[in-house]
Amino acid sequence: MTVSVRSTTAYAVIDTTLRGHAEYRDFQKGSMTRSDYSRWVESRFDELSGLGLDRDKQNLSTRFPLDDHACVTNALGTLAEDGLVPGADYPVDAFHEFAGRVAEEWDHGGRTTFIFPEEARLMFALTQQVRPRNAVFLGSYYGYWAVWALPAVAAAGGRATLVDIDEGVMSLAERNIAALGYSDVVDFVVADASEYARTLSDVDLCVLDAEGPLDAPDPDQRDKAIYYPHTRAVGHALPPGGLLVAHNVLLENLTGNAYFAGRIANNKAQFAKWSAHLEEFYDVHRVFATSEGVGVYRRNGLPCAG
Numbered sequence: 001m002t003v004s005v006r007s008t009t010a011y012a013v014i015d016t017t018l019r020g021h022a023e024y025r026d027f028q029k030g031s032m033t034r035s036d037y038s039r040w041v042e043s044r045f046d047e048l049s050g051l052g053l054d055r056d057k058q059n060l061s062t063r064f065p066l067d068d069h070a071c072v073t074n075a076l077g078t079l080a081e082d083g084l085v086p087g088a089d090y091p092v093d094a095f096h097e098f099a100g101r102v103a104e105e106w107d108h109g110g111r112t113t114f115i116f117p118e119e120a121r122l123m124f125a126l127t128q129q130v131r132p133r134n135a136v137f138l139g140s141y142y143g144y145w146a147v148w149a150l151p152a153v154a155a156a157g158g159r160a161t162l163v164d165i166d167e168g169v170m171s172l173a174e175r176n177i178a179a180l181g182y183s184d185v186v187d188f189v190v191a192d193a194s195e196y197a198r199t200l201s202d203v204d205l206c207v208l209d210a211e212g213p214l215d216a217p218d219p220d221q222r223d224k225a226i227y228y229p230h231t232r233a234v235g236h237a238l239p240p241g242g243l244l245v246a247h248n249v250l251l252e253n254l255t256g257n258a259y260f261a262g263r264i265a266n267n268k269a270q271f272a273k274w275s276a277h278l279e280e281f282y283d284v285h286r287v288f289a290t291s292e293g294v295g296v297y298r299r300n301g302l303p304c305a306g
């Protein structure tokens, strides 16, 4: 079965396409190991391509958690032990109610998001613990990760700022967030994230998800290497204890999968300057092996001039 990517998430495309396969269902219910499932996926490239899944989507299915709630509470538990959040719980019923509204209302506008369900849930749960007063999303795309923070931001009487260089994605974010009734707590900014971040102050949560052009002349602006200039630019605005959260921190190969071995090598190279900067200016580093990988970092007290 092929699925249109016009109005849905990458997860929905992958899940709908693979659901007809016993191996995927067995993996999902825990009766096939992740490693065996990964080997099956790697052996079926042509067949799965024929169903419309590229190599990235095929292999991402091997990273899906078996239990999103457990994945999120484990991550929060780690952050709680580190002292980054007060506890590991979140209002599960409220999450389901909100997830239902997002599924109903959200218009992807012909675009595809690679924010996976457990990553959306993690943003919801983490922000319920943090209750951010000033959350900033650098490279917000059409707001599909940011939206999960908005119930907590609104409850805290805070504000969220979405920043993206692309006017088209920002107007899509604006329409969607209006439909969910959160426009009054959100600022929508079309700008280069580094330039805008230099104007910020007192940010308690900064979320990174920009992706620069692959052919950008400056290697620091290419693809996810752009996290380095964005993090430098926002550093002065994050007080000690402020949190930095980043998508696509995929650094752990869960199954010895050849596709991810290559991707991880590429990520490590792209993140070299960013990692050195994090070592110097962030005193807690946690990376969660979600489908695309999520990093959480706590700002230390050293002054950082971006």
Ligand SMILES: C[S@@+](CC[C@H](N)C(=O)[O-])C[C@H]1O[C@@H](n2cnc3c(N)ncnc32)[C@H](O)[C@@H]1O
Pocket: 112, 113, 114, 115, 138, 139, 140, 141, 142, 144, 145, 163, 164, 165, 166, 169, 191, 192, 193, 194, 209, 210, 211, 212, 213, 226, 247
């Ligand atoms: C494609 S999205 C990331 C997708 C996201 N991981 C998801 O799956 O939903 C990356 C975004 O970064 C934005 N971006 C790239 N360079 C930027 C910059 N210098 N400042 C702000 N946003 C930028 C792009 O416009 C794009 O909307």
